[in-house]
Amino acid sequence: MNKYGNAAINATQMFNNKAAKTPLDAWNQTTFELFGANTPAQRKGCPKNAFLGLCEEGLVRGVPKGNYTYRSDSLNKAYAVEAVELLRVNPELINDRNELWKEVMGGVKKQHNSQMDVVLALWENGLIVLE
Numbered sequence: 001m002n003k004y005g006n007a008a009i010n011a012t013q014m015f016n017n018k019a020a021k022t023p024l025d026a027w028n029q030t031t032f033e034l035f036g037a038n039t040p041a042q043r044k045g046c047p048k049n050a051f052l053g054l055c056e057e058g059l060v061r062g063v064p065k066g067n068y069t070y071r072s073d074s075l076n077k078a079y080a081v082e083a084v085e086l087l088r089v090n091p092e093l094i095n096d097r098n099e100l101w102k103e104v105m106g107g108v109k110k111q112h113n114s115q116m117d118v119v120l121a122l123w124e125n126g127l128i129v130l131e
Helices: 003-016 023-035 045-056 071-089 091-095 097-105 115-124
Strands: none
Touching: 003 023, 003 045, 003 115, 023 045, 045 071, 045 115, 071 091, 071 097, 071 115, 091 097, 091 115, 097 115
């Protein structure tokens, strides 16, 4: 698991333990600790918006549905939500991040940017709502 996967897990735990008021606050705090203040890795939007998009849809255990993303961030949210839907239908995709991404993209050639790391880490740690 990479650092963005760890960030998603840590942010979820931080929010659920009431150590942060919002999922965004939890993400910012945990990425500050993992990457350092205001570094490019800490500011990276794709994994952050994948995490916040899952939170927004009520797919992260313990995080209520809400408005956590900006309209401009909807693609990364859509990728993450689609990945969860695909995993619900075919949990074997957990073993192949690249195949999961390929299915999310529906044939469009595009490099993933840690969105799948967030989804897979949350899934593997039982932090995705399955129903």
